[in-house]
Amino acid sequence: MTFQELHSRPFLPLATERLLMRPISQEDAPEIARLLNNLNVSKTLARVPYPYSLQDAHHFISLKIQEMKEGQPVVVLTILDRTNHQFMGLIRLCEQNFNVTI
Numbered sequence: 001m002t003f004q005e006l007h008s009r010p011f012l013p014l015a016t017e018r019l020l021m022r023p024i025s026q027e028d029a030p031e032i033a034r035l036l037n038n039l040n041v042s043k044t045l046a047r048v049p050y051p052y053s054l055q056d057a058h059h060f061i062s063l064k065i066q067e068m069k070e071g072q073p074v075v076v077l078t079i080l081d082r083t084n085h086q087f088m089g090l091i092r093l094c095e096q097n098f099n100v101t102i
Helices: 003-007 026-036 039-044 054-069
Strands: 019-023 074-081 087-094
Touching: 026 039, 026 054, 026 087, 054 074
Parallel strands: none
Antiparallel strands: 019 074, 074 087
């Protein structure tokens, strides 16, 4: 499946026994900001400023949503605990060596 095919179809959340993955949304901003506003975390990430604000999170999410809407070769998914929907992180898939089997 190509990125164009992936972007042109309805995206249902992906689920495993423990996890739920869905496209990133603005509702994720408070948790992203809380987790990234940590000097020890920002030291390990090349492109994350410190301090990291709620505004930074909203801006990041807006950029990623816009990239996906434009059909750019990227998909950003929020990872949640399936039982309580607690935010666990993000995953970014990009076209470089991208191959999806469904």
